[in-house]
Amino acid sequence: MTSAAHHPRHSARADALMDETDVRPYAEDADGAQLDRAERAALRRVPGLSTETVDVTEVEYRQVRLERVILVGIWTSGTVDEAERSLAELAALAETAGAMVLDGVIQRRDRPDPATYLGSGKAKQLRSIVQEAGADTVVCDGELSPAQLVRLEQVVDAKVVDRTALILDVFAQHATSREGRAQVALAQMQYMLPRLRGWGQSLSRQMGGGGGGGMATRGPGETKIETDRRRIHEKIARLRREIADMRTGRKLQRQERRRSSTPSVAIAGYTNAGKSSLLNRLTGAGVLVQNELFATLDPTVRRTTTPAGRPYTITDTVGFVRHLPHHLVEAFRSTLEEVAEADLLLHVVDGAHPAPLGQIASVRAVTHEVGAADVPELVVVNKADAATSEALAALAEAEPRHVVVSARTGQGLNRLQELVAAALPNPGVQVDVLIPYTSGNLVARIHTDGEVLAEEHTADGTVIQARVPADLAAxxxxxxxx
Incomplete structure (x- = not known):
């Protein structure tokens, strides 16, 4: 089977899409303006996105279990490379959700069309692409309004999914803990609520009243859409109560760590930057590591020690992504508070990514939104074994407070541990004590809650010089x- 993205008819289709039936002519008639108009208005096919295999047997199997999708992006600003990278990230999200990407196109516009996202003419051209490729779903690289979703589905004659719904679907597949599932369900309900209108004629059917509809239909008159909205509001209220209860439990755990004066470190970063791999390297936590977006949603808290033996906790948090839906940030706020409450933030960056500075900006936008702007930050440039020297030099210039590591090979991890130890807050009181061997529990508390500067075992007991919290000093x- 020939890949849909490389079918001979598609090159002709791509040429046909360069026509200007959807754009009003400019007043000027200069050749340069005409070329610019064609460049700006055409649907530009993005190469290299297709994940359809050429093996016939495999294709037939995958068609049974996977949705076949066409990706569509609007390029409103920046360079064409940035627009294509955004669509490539959308392709990775779609693959993570279990879809087969057949093709991807972008269109240059000043802003998305308020009716059909692409504009009516380009939407009709997209319909032809969908039909020729045998796709059943269109995924748009942006959040569409309810009206845009309905209208584009009508024109394209295929299911339309926007970026927000796709991310929510990926999160739903990866959430495993009770808290994670509740957070994702809350975000999905909040997203779904304004989009109930117009989803099928059945939503406007009248229910209730005194008719002979049978059980469960008698009662106050209410349309189906009103019933659905009421049920969603009830579910949202219940989920918020559950998350609030779990948030209280997480807060109590943090307070207990604070009471023991154990410093805390949080790992944050763009999805698939290698956060879980780094946590495993530092702690031996055994956290799931996959080359997949959002492989980790549930925060993992592990206890480890500095090279000098001082204990601290380290937390792996959910990965971020460009334009992370606001509903998700709100739903995961209790989890992201681990970042805001930390003593140090390890901001993990994929050094081999073509645009790491854009990823850094996306992560910081979310950490600032959850109140972590004042947490001391150390940028950890990961995947050094796969990064170019030019990319590492550019990151070093942009982020002076950084360390270069490779969680895969172990490069730079000793230096990272030294920097973490130096950045952790020190207990406030220095003590010089001689503790008899009969009070060994105090020695254990010093090692657990304090920082041992010197230790010697004598005939009379253990001589320790250390920095400890005020309550232990007393x-x-x-x-x-x-």
Whole structure:
């Protein structure tokens, strides 16, 4: 089978899409203006996005279990490379959701069309592409209004999904904990609520009243859409109560760590930057590692120590992505508070990505939104073994406070551990004590809650010089040597 993205008819189709039936002519008649008009208005096919295999047996199998999608993007600003990278990320999201990407096109517009996202003429051309490729779904690289979704589906005659719905679907597939599932369900309900209008004629049917509809239909008159909205509001209220209860439990856990004066480190970064791999390297946590977007949604908290033996906790958080839906940020706020409450933020960056600075900006936009703007940050440039020297130099210039590592090979991890140890807040009181061997529990508390500067075992007991929290210093006062 020939790939849909490379079918001979598609090159002709791409040429045909360069016509200007959908664009009003400019007043000027200069050749340059005409070429610019064609460049701006055409649907531009993005190469290299198809994930359809050429093996016939495999294709037939995948067609049974996967949706076949065409990706569509609007290029409103920036360069064509940035627009194509955005669509490539959308392709990765679609693959993660279980879809087969057949093709992808972008259109240059000043702004999305308020009616059909692309404009009526280009939407009709998209319909031809969908039909020729045998696709059943169009995925748009942006959040569409309810009216845009309905109108574009009518023109294209295929299911239309926007970027927000796709991300929500990926999150729903990857959430495993009770809290994670509740957070994703809340975000889905909030997204769905304004989009109920117009989804099928059955939504306007009248229910209730005194007719002979049978059980479960008698009662106050209410349209089906009103019933659905009421049920969604009830589910949203219930999910918010559940998340609030779980948020309280997480807050109590953080308070307990604070009470023991154990410093906390949070790992944040763009999805698939290698956060879980780094956590495994630092702690041996055994967290799931996959070359897949949003492989980790549920935060993992592990306890580890600095090279000097000082304990601290380290938390792996959900990955971020460009234009992360606001509903998701709100739903995951209790989880993201782990970042806001941390003593140090390890911002993991994929050094091998073609546009790492854009990813850094996307992550910081979310961390600032959850109140983590004032948390000390160390940029960890990961995947150094796959990055070019030019890319690493550009990152070093843009982010002076950084360290280059490779979670795969172990490069730079010793330096990272040293920087983490130096950045952690120190306990406030220095003590010099002689603790008898009969009070070994105090020695254990010093190692757990404090920072040991010197330790010696003598005939009379353990001589320790350390920095400890104020409450522990008070308990050690009776054993002070000076």
């Amino acid at each position: 308990d050690l006062d009776a054993y002070a040597t000076r």
